[in-house]
Amino acid sequence: MPTLIGSVQRALRLLEAAGAHRDGAPAKQLAREAGLPLPTAYHLLRTLTHEGYLRRESGVFLLGEAAGRLADGGRQQKRRSMVRDSLDALREAVGAPVYFAVYRAGEIEVLGVSDSPDTPAVREWADFRATAHSHAVGRCLLGQLDESSRRDHYDRHPVGALTPYTVRDLRALEERIARDARHGPVIERQEYALGTVCAALPLVAGEDPAAVAISLPVGQEDRLLSVVERLRSEVGALLSTLSISISI
Incomplete structure (x- = not known):
């Protein structure tokens, strides 16, 4: 050795x-x-x-090329570490789990989640990619797509009920997306997971649609708007860091 x-x-x-x-x-x-x-x-x-x-x-x-791949891997690892640190800082600031996702190549990618024993994240019990219509992150990302891109997404991932509160059909979903665009932030109440409420904000970062979101137990729903407003105020300072992850 x-x-x-x-x-x-x-x-x-x-x-x-x-x-x-x-x-x-x-x-x-x-x-x-x-x-x-x-x-x-x-x-x-x-x-x-x-x-x-x-x-x-x-x-x-x-x-040679292999050395270049090593360097690229190191840079990607550094970017991921920066994103993790940024999300951890956001979680500490808002007192809730924080999620960061992008819509890339026709699919949702959750690039980072920061939670803790006191603020656990929502368990992914149904594939986030296939259930964008049911959660705040997904609706926030879909709302940043043009109509043709959304139609393509629906063709591959049809709307379906996950809980008694999930939007039931495509027309109702499109109405919600239009309302989200006018009023924001994107709010979801027990549509993906019973007992959980979520809110998401769109990010202007890189070329891909992106979103940052938080979740709370339904018993703390009265905190939701104040937490998401705190998120909005905190995330601006971290946008330059978060935008790096778009290229990961």
């Missing part, structure tokens, strides 16, 4: 050395900068090139 770890460490030093040279560098220079004997460097450079982490052109080594 120590030998394997040492090999990985030496390979990483070579990758770091190669990454420092935009136009590439020869093996001898990389070996010197990585502090490695030349035979060891040659062996590792051949392996890294074979695996796609490096490529050799005109006698010099440059970062």
